[in-house]
Amino acid sequence: MSVGPGEDLNFLKKEFEEFLKGLICLPIKFPGTRLYKSLKAKERLLKMVRKIVEERKLTMEEISDEKGVAKDAVDVLLRDNGEANEKQSLSLDFISSNIIEMMIPGEETVPMAMTLAVKFLTDSPVALKQLTFESQGSRICWENLCLPTRVGTSSLGCGTGLKVINETLRMANIINGVWRKALKDVEIKGHLIPKGWCVLTSFLSVHMDEENYDNPYQFDPWRWEKMGAAINNNIFTPFGGGQRLCPGFELSRLEISIFLHHLVTTYE
Numbered sequence: 599m600s601v602g603p604g605e606d607l608n609f610l611k612k613e614f615e616e617f618l619k620g621l622i623c624l625p626i627k628f629p630g631t632r633l634y635k636s637l638k639a640k641e642r643l644l645k646m647v648r649k650i651v652e653e654r655k656l657t658m659e660e661i662s663d664e665k666g667v668a669k670d671a672v673d674v675l676l677r678d679n680g681e682a683n684e685k686q687s688l689s690l691d692f693i694s695s696n697i698i699e700m701m702i703p704g705e706e707t708v709p710m711a712m713t714l715a716v717k718f719l720t721d722s723p724v725a726l727k728q729l730t731f732e733s734q735g736s737r738i739c740w741e742n743l744c745l746p747t748r749v750g751t752s753s754l755g756c757g758t759g760l761k762v763i764n765e766t767l768r769m770a771n772i773i774n775g776v777w778r779k780a781l782k783d784v785e786i787k788g789h790l791i792p793k794g795w796c797v798l799t800s801f802l803s804v805h806m807d808e809e810n811y812d813n814p815y816q817f818d819p820w821r822w823e824k825m826g827a828a829i830n831n832n833i834f835t836p837f838g839g840g841q842r843l844c845p846g847f848e849l850s851r852l853e854i855s856i857f858l859h860h861l862v863t864t865y866e
């Protein structure tokens with residue numbers, strides 16, 4: 599949104615933090631509860647973001663800069679007219695809530711994964727040494743990162759960076775699980791989940807299951823040499839799976855890779 603340091607940014611940060619606290623909480627909504635405070639914070643956040651978006655739209659119209667180069671996400675969304683033949687541009691409410699949703703990966707999931715990767719590397723000098731060795735003198739490119747070209751396939755070998763990222767996400771998955779509601783009676787391995795029941799699929803349980811991983815509590819990036827880099831299988835689900843698979847899975851691994859590359863090549 600291109601909001602520089604100052605009062606506005608402090609306000610956004612404060613309200614965003616309050617909003618986040620309610621993302622996973624007891625669904626009880628009345629004054630004083632976590633959910634209530636979180637929703638109120640989201641309302642204030644939305645108001646502020648909408649104001650910023652409105653001001654930007656006005657500026658764009660004043661200088662008739664609709665075709666210029668977009669400098670941030672607000673610009674991109676304001677310029678988006680949907681399909682080429684659609685006259686209707688995105689509504690300001692839609693843009694504002696999109697911006698807030700983007701704050702979650704921007705502020706939470708990816709930075710948290712970066713922090714955890716640093717923690718695990720600090721505890722594993724051998725992995726750190728190998729990552730540093732590989733990163734020095736190499737440039738970051740898609741080939742080096744060996745990110746999958748399609749969901750679930752890895753076309754190239756797997757560098758230490760990606761192994762470290764996979765292992766970090768396995769051990770300390772930021773999103774521990776997701777909720778689903780059974781739309782009809784479902785039977786899984788002899789267990790009945792009746793229609794209407796909610797199910798918590800625990801990623802952590804899968805990632806820490808000895809049947810899936812040897813010494814699951816040990817940070818071992820080299821295990822990925824044998825396992826490959828696929829991110830969409832039943833035993834490695836940091837980005838969820840199926841229809842709701844995280845659309846940011848490649849972007850986030852790219853961001854973390856770039857961060858790790860600069861960290862180990864620039865600092866001791």
Ligand code: HEM
Nearest residue numbers: 703707708711772773776836837838842844845846849850
């Ligand atoms: C390490 C970083 C990340 C992790 C661990 C992560 C994890 C996840 C998971 C587990 C889900 C599935 C939720 C569900 O099934 O209910 C999800 C959904 C989603 N993620 Fe991520 N994510 C990350 C980064 C990102 C980034 C960078 C973006 C966008 C720039 C993003 C955008 C989304 C969106 C829009 C959804 C909703 C998809 C849908 O409901 O169809 N995520 N993410």
